[in-house]
Amino acid sequence: MSEENNKPKPADRRFATKLLHFGAEIDEHTGASSVPIFQASTFHHHDIFNPPDFDYSRSGNPTRQALEDYIALLEGGARGFAFASGMAAISTSFLLLSAGEHVIVTEDVYGGTYRLLTSILDRLGIESTFVDMTDFDAVKATLKPNTKAVFMETPSNPTLKITNIAETAAWAKEHGLLTMLDNTFMTPYHQRPIELGVDIVLHSATKFLSGHSDVLAGLAVTADENLGRRLKQLQNGLGTVLSAQESWLLMRGMKTLQARMEHSERSARRLAQWLSQHEEVKAVYYPGLEGHPGKEIHEKQSLGYGAVVSFDVGSGERAKTLLSKVQLPLVAVSLGAVESILSYPAMMSHAAMPKEVRHARGITDGLVRYSVGLEDIDDLIGDLDQALRA
Numbered sequence: 001m002s003e004e005n006n007k008p009k010p011a012d013r014r015f016a017t018k019l020l021h022f023g024a025e026i027d028e029h030t031g032a033s034s035v036p037i038f039q040a041s042t043f044h045h046h047d048i049f050n051p052p053d054f055d056y057s058r059s060g061n062p063t064r065q066a067l068e069d070y071i072a073l074l075e076g077g078a079r080g081f082a083f084a085s086g087m088a089a090i091s092t093s094f095l096l097l098s099a100g101e102h103v104i105v106t107e108d109v110y111g112g113t114y115r116l117l118t119s120i121l122d123r124l125g126i127e128s129t130f131v132d133m134t135d136f137d138a139v140k141a142t143l144k145p146n147t148k149a150v151f152m153e154t155p156s157n158p159t160l161k162i163t164n165i166a167e168t169a170a171w172a173k174e175h176g177l178l179t180m181l182d183n184t185f186m187t188p189y190h191q192r193p194i195e196l197g198v199d200i201v202l203h204s205a206t207k208f209l210s211g212h213s214d215v216l217a218g219l220a221v222t223a224d225e226n227l228g229r230r231l232k233q234l235q236n237g238l239g240t241v242l243s244a245q246e247s248w249l250l251m252r253g254m255k256t257l258q259a260r261m262e263h264s265e266r267s268a269r270r271l272a273q274w275l276s277q278h279e280e281v282k283a284v285y286y287p288g289l290e291g292h293p294g295k296e297i298h299e300k301q302s303l304g305y306g307a308v309v310s311f312d313v314g315s316g317e318r319a320k321t322l323l324s325k326v327q328l329p330l331v332a333v334s335l336g337a338v339e340s341i342l343s344y345p346a347m348m349s350h351a352a353m354p355k356e357v358r359h360a361r362g363i364t365d366g367l368v369r370y371s372v373g374l375e376d377i378d379d380l381i382g383d384l385d386q387a388l389r390a
């Protein structure tokens with residue numbers, strides 16, 4: 001066997017090692033310790049009869065390519081794609097569907113995905129049904145002759161409901177449906193949906209993957225090459241690509257994914273426990289808590305519970321007091337950063353949802369979402385306690 005064949009392949013390594021040694025971590029021309037930023041829109045044809053691998057940065061850019069291969073490796077898929085935002089990744093993937101087709105969607109899906117489906121894709125003739133995916137019979141009942149896809153988000157946003165991924169993907173496959181899953185909350189460190197039968201994994205890489213509240217990006221990974229070719233055509237055709245600079249910055253953040261997720265998850269577990277015993281808190285949503293209805297299923301399909309904890313303080317007034325009294329977390333849209341972020345879904349991520357729909361999905365006026373960062377957990381708890389008692 002040649003020396004080349006004896007070398008361990010990145011795919012054979014454990015997750016923490018893959019994060020650092022993903023194949024493009026050393027520039028082969030200079031030995032530089034990071035992927036170069038190819039800040040070029042176009043590429044010279046040295047030989048017009050032999051076009052270069054990269055010819056125009058919308059169609060392909062070496063820095064973006066390194067990121068796309070990196071996420072495909074982490075998710076265990078065939079092809080990766082990097083987009084200008086999570087919504088660019090999601091909307092481009094939905095355009096695999098055509099007018100007259102129908103998609104089944106997790107009921108309390110991210111507000112932007114809801115907006116895309118109900119105010120943009122519906123105009124193009126793509127129909128959607130939102131369903132509580134914790135109820136498999138309800139999911140099966142939504143199947144129509146024109147159903148072509150299932151879109152899952154688990155844990156869902158912001159009430160952290162759990163969908164049984166393998167069961168839903170197997171059923172979808174039986175009916176020839178494409179399955180897509182938004183894996184933003186878990187990241188491939190905690191959950192790898194392709195191993196459970198999903199066709200396309202999607203990310204708002206703006207969140208845990210980049211991890212520093214300084215990049216807006218989206219990623220998609222297809223389970224097979226054929227789907228990869230179809231998504232590539234859409235990415236190039238729509239031009240929804242991520243820039244070389246942002247691709248580099250995202251890779252920089254991803255290298256510390258495991259270290260960040262481990263720390264934040266440990267803290268989130270403590271925070272959820274503490275909140276569940278707090279007299280000012282009416283309900284806590286975290287799949288790691290005893291009594292969470294999806295805990296058992298989540299534990300079968302994921303390697304951890306993540307770093308997002310939602311809780312209800314009983315009313316909009318109390319939520320607003322809390323938001324004005326906390327001193328450590330950013331009070332902001334978004335999640336998944338080194339600093340903790342406290343969000344108010346009713347007025348932020350889910351503002352696009354009509355109030356009745358929002359309430360029916362458990363996104364009450366008293367619900368807040370805490371994304372736990374890397375601060376000392378005792379300081380975060382102390383800060384939250386004074387704000388809850390205010």
Ligand SMILES: Cc1ncc(COP(=O)(O)O)c(C=O)c1O
Pocket residue numbers: 085086087088110112153157182184185203204205206216217218334349
């Ligand atoms: C679960 C989830 N999916 C998708 C998105 C959209 O991602 P982006 O804001 O990067 O477009 C978000 C953003 O908050 C999200 O939380």
